[in-house]
Structure formats: structure tokens, C-alpha cells
Amino acid sequence: MSTIKLPVAWTFAGLVGGLLAGMFLSGTTFIDNVVEWTRPVGTLWLRALQMTIIPLVAALLVLGIVQLASAAKASAAARRMLLLVFGVLVAGGVITAALLPWLLTMVPVPESASAFLAETPQEAQQVPELSDFLASLVAPNIVAAAAETAMLPLTIFFALFAVAITQLPEKQSETLLNFFHALANAMLQIIGWVLWLAPIGVFALALGVAARAGGGAFAALGHYIIVVSAMGGFVLIGAYILACVLGGVSPWRFAKAVLPAQAVAVSTQSSLASLPAMLDSSGRLGLRQSTSEFVLPLAVAIFRATSPAMNLAVAIYVAHLSGVEISPTLLAGGIGVAIIISIGSVSLPGSISFVVSIGPIAIAMGVPVEPLALLVAVEMLPDIMRTLGNVTMNVAVTSAVDRIQED
Numbered sequence: 240m241s242t243i244k245l246p247v248a249w250t251f252a253g254l255v256g257g258l259l260a261g262m263f264l265s266g267t268t269f270i271d272n273v274v275e276w277t278r279p280v281g282t283l284w285l286r287a288l289q290m291t292i293i294p295l296v297a298a299l300l301v302l303g304i305v306q307l308a309s310a311a312k313a314s315a316a317a318r319r320m321l322l323l324v325f326g327v328l329v330a331g332g333v334i335t336a337a338l339l340p341w342l343l344t345m346v347p348v349p350e351s352a353s354a355f356l357a358e359t360p361q362e363a364q365q366v367p368e369l370s371d372f373l374a375s376l377v378a379p380n381i382v383a384a385a386a387e388t389a390m391l392p393l394t395i396f397f398a399l400f401a402v403a404i405t406q407l408p409e410k411q412s413e414t415l416l417n418f419f420h421a422l423a424n425a426m427l428q429i430i431g432w433v434l435w436l437a438p439i440g441v442f443a444l445a446l447g448v449a450a451r452a453g454g455g456a457f458a459a460l461g462h463y464i465i466v467v468s469a470m471g472g473f474v475l476i477g478a479y480i481l482a483c484v485l486g487g488v489s490p491w492r493f494a495k496a497v498l499p500a501q502a503v504a505v506s507t508q509s510s511l512a513s514l515p516a517m518l519d520s521s522g523r524l525g526l527r528q529s530t531s532e533f534v535l536p537l538a539v540a541i542f543r544a545t546s547p548a549m550n551l552a553v554a555i556y557v558a559h560l561s562g563v564e565i566s567p568t569l570l571a572g573g574i575g576v577a578i579i580i581s582i583g584s585v586s587l588p589g590s591i592s593f594v595v596s597i598g599p600i601a602i603a604m605g606v607p608v609e610p611l612a613l614l615v616a617v618e619m620l621p622d623i624m625r626t627l628g629n630v631t632m633n634v635a636v637t638s639a640v641d642r643i644q645e646d
Contacts, residue, residue, distance in 0.1 A: 243504040244389040249437075249438040249618075250434075250437040250441055250615070250616045251437050251616055251617065251619060253437065253438030253441040253442040253445070253616065254439065254441050254442070254445050254613065254616035254617065255429065255440065255445075256442055256445075257441060257443065257444065257445025257446040257449065257458060258445045258446075258448070258449040258456050259444040259449070260446050260448075260449070261445065261446040261447065261448065261449025261450040261456075262449045262456075262632050263444075264450060265449065265450050270450050270511050271586050272436060273446070273450075274446065274447045274450055277442075277443040277446050278443070278447060280439065280440065280443040280501045281333075281440055281441075281443035281444035281447065281612070283440075284436055284437070284439065284440025284441075284443070284612070285432070285440065285609060286613045287433045287436075287442070288430070288433050288440075288594060288612060289598070290427050290434070290610065291387065291430045291594075292388075292427050292594065292595065292599065292602075293385055293393065294422060294426050295423065295426035295427065295430065295481075295595055296390075296393075296394075296397075296595055296598075296599050297393070297419075297422075298420075298422040298426060298581065299423055299595065300394065300397045300398060300401060300579065300580070300582070301400060301404065301415075301416075301419045302401075302416070302419055302420065303395055303401075303404055303422060303499075303582040304398055304401035304402065304539070304579075305401050305404055305416060305543070305581060307541055307582055308375050308401075308402065308405045309405075310537055310541060314531060314533075315606075316353060316530070316534070316640060316644055317537065318642075319640055320534055320538070320636060320640050323485075323635065323636050323639055323640065324442060324538070324541070324542050324544075325578075327474075327477070327481070327544050327632060328544070328546070328547050328578045329547075329574070329578065329580060330477065330545065331470075331473075331474050331477075331545065331546075331547045331548035332547035332548060332551055332573075332574035332578060333574065333601075334389045334470070334473050334474075334477075334548060335473075335547070335548045335549075335551045335552050335555065336551065336555070336570050336573075337556050337576060338470070338473070339466070339470060339551075339552050340558070340559070343466065343468060343555075343556070343559050346462070346466070347463060348459070348556070348559060348560055349458050349459045349462055350455070351476075351560055361526075361568065361570060371567055373498045376391055376392055376395055376412060376572075377395065378392035378393070378396065381393070381396055383449065384396075384585045388552055388602050390576060390599040390600075390602040390603040391572050391575075391576065391603045393597065394576050394579055394580070394603070395518035396577075398556075398579055401449060404416065407440075422500055425523055427615065428448065430594065430595075431615070437512055437615070437616070439611070441613060441615075441616045442613065444612055444613050445613060445616075446612065447589070453458060458628045460614075460617055463556060463614065463617070464617055464620050464621055466552070466556060467549055467552045467553055467556060467621050468549075468620070468621045468623075468624040470545075470548045470551075470552040471545045471548060471549045471621065471624035471625055471627075471628045472624065472628075473546050473548065474545045474548050474549075474628040474632060475624070475628040475631055475632075477626060477632070478544070478628065478631040478634070478635040479493060479631075479635070481632070481635040481636065481639060482634070482635040482638045482639070484609075485578075485638075485639035485641050485642065485643070486524075486638030486639045486641070487608045487642050488524055492524070493524065493635070493638070496520045496521075496522070496523035496524045496634075497520045497630075497631055497634050498520075499516050499519060500516035500517045500519070500520045500630050500631075500634060501630060501631060502516075502625045503516040503625050503630075504629075504630040505623055505626070505627055505630075507626075508619075508622050508623060508625075508626045509637065510539050510543075510626060510629050510630055510633070511539055513537060513586050513626070513630045514536065514539055516630075517531075517535050517630060517633055517634055517637075518531055518532065518535060520634050521535065521546075521634060521637055521638075524634075526637060526638055526641040527641055528551065528642070529639040530640060530644060531637050531641070533634055534633075534636065534637045534640050534641075535634075535637055538633040538636060538637070539633065541582060542632075542633065542636075543581050543625070543629050544629050544632035544633070545624070545628040545632075546577065546580075546581035546596060547574065547577040547578050547581055549597045549621060549624070549625060550577050550580070550581070550597045550600055551573055551574060551600060552575060553597045553600075553611070553614065554597060554600045554604055554606050555573075557606050557607060557610050557611070557614075558601075558604065558606045560610065561607050561610075563604075563605060563606050563607070565604055565606075568611075569603075569605065570604070572603055572604065573600050573603055573604040574604045576599055576600050577596075577600050580595070580596050580600065581597075593611070593614075593615050593616055593618045594611065594615060597611055598611065608622050625627075
């Protein structure tokens, strides 16, 4: 899959510049004219971002699930690892679903954050009955489901499609996989172009937000970063618990051993770049080399421990901000989509992963996606917690698999 380098710092600069410009112009006689001219720029950029979500998610889901199925066939150690990975992903989603609404009650979203929704169509949200929700999981017309951006049935369809590919003769399977590889690369190229224009699009959107919210926009973004990162913090704590309970490693010993890998994770914000340091941490823990050299590269390829927790947190945060009621059934659907989507977006850069991962979750839960266009500009900050939690959990899972193998 092609690698795309994105102007993350410039996007953040566009956000800050737009907010400062909006604050400076707020209250002037010509602010309305400025916003009127910049609004179409931000809207066009947002729509360009949205148009790639469904084809890219479809391609990445198929490729990710096929890769997962191949890993499961590799060995008993791989199957044990995948069971642990699945447990961690489910636990992360459930913890966020349970704790984040309570946290937002204790630490409410600043009123100024409502400015992020000014361009969002506010429609009455209908909470589906359980029977209607279950019926909606299977779409009688997959093309119509794509046209309506019905993410739950689309996710289920492409997950089943990926499993079906693994059952085909090798030549047919290879043909389909080549098609989805090409589709993913083409969509990544398009979304890469769109994100290269992110500084302009984000500047235009941020200017309108600051014109309405003033300096409160900075407080709202700070609140968002802290709340979402807190959900990643729970996954980080869970890694120490997992290493202690299933890996048989004392928390203090684990903390000392994993510290060098965590330092690399924070400085690079890349699990792949942290792989040598993770292997070194496994050696410090006395784990067998055969286990660490098998589990850690596989974990880097298919596993992002913090993804369901933090991606679902973004969707719930926006739902809370926009007053969208999330029923237990929709929440369960959101957790399911978050887990499945996390498989397909592991190897993507942070900005692309943010759009591809959170967009489908928000759509599946009936949450507006428009605020994501601004939140992607500050993803570089929560991404530090994402990488820190992922790297720590990778080493913890390795310790657990090594102990299970020994037993």
C-alpha cells in the first residue's frame, strides 16, 4: 500500500491561523462578508474528504480481514494472540461507551464548542427500535446502502465478502485482492491530495468557528483533546494490568522494561518505528525471542489497541456536542464498527486513519461528521496517546502470549 506524507504541521497551523483570524475579525462590520466568502471553501474541502470514505473503507476492510484470516491460519500462537487482541479491542470500546458519558457529565463540554456545529444540519434524531435496528443490519440493495451511507450494513457486507474471498481458489482470491489493493491505493492517492489542501480548508472552517465562538474555540479544542486522550489512557493502564495478570510480570518490572519503547513511541508517533525498541523491551522482560519476533511484527501489522476506545470517544463526543441521543443498540453498533474498522486502518498515517476510522463510526451512529474536519487538525496531539497505548499494549500482549506458550 502506498505511503503518503501529509502536511500535519501546516494543517495545525491552518487551524490556529483560522481561529486567530476569526477572533481578530469578530465584531467587525465586514466579518459576515469574510465568512460568506470562506464558507464555500471549507464546505468543498469537507465534501471532498467525505467522498472517499466508503470506497476506501471497503477496500481496507477486505484487505485487513483477509490478512487477519491468514494470520489465524499461521499457528496456534497466532490464534491465541488474536483472541487476546479481540478481547482488548472489545474491552476498549466497552470502557469508552460506559465511562465517556459519565466523564462528559462531570466535565461538561464548553458552551463555545457549539460553534463547531453552526454549519451542520440539525435534524431530529430518531432512535430506532431494536427490531428495526436488527433489520437494518442487512441491506437488500448494497448499492442503495452505499448511496445512503448506511455504514452498518456496508461494514457487515464487506466483512462477509472478505471472509468469502479466503474460501475461493487461490487464483480467484488473488485477482480480487489485487483489485482491492489497487482500489485502496487509488483512494489513498485522492485522500492524500485532499489532505494536502487541509491547511486551506481547515483555515476557512476555523475562521467561521472563531468568528462565532471567539477565544472559546481554543478552550473547546483543549477540552476535546484531554477527554479523548483520557480514553486512550485507560487502554494504557489496561496494558500494565494485562502484563501483570496474564503475563505474570510485576507492574514495576514491566514499566522499567517498556520505558525505552514508550520514549520512541512518543518521539516518533509510529508503532512501526518503535518495533526495534519493543523487541528490546521484550528481551528486558526475559521473553523468548521466538515469541517476540513473531508476535510483535504481527501486532504492528494488524493491531491498534487504542483505536476502538479513542475513535468511539470522538464519535460520542460529537454526539454529545450536537445533542444526538445514542441508544444502547446504536452504541453496540458503533462499538462493532469501531472494532472492524480498526483492523483495516492499521497501516495508515494518523490524519487518514482519523477520517477513515471515525467517519464510518459517526455515520453508523447517526452522528454529524462535519466537526471531524476541524478535529483532524488537532489529531497530532491525541495521536501521541494512541501510539503510546498501542506500543505498551503490544509488549503486554507479547508477554501474555509467551506465558501461555510456556504453560
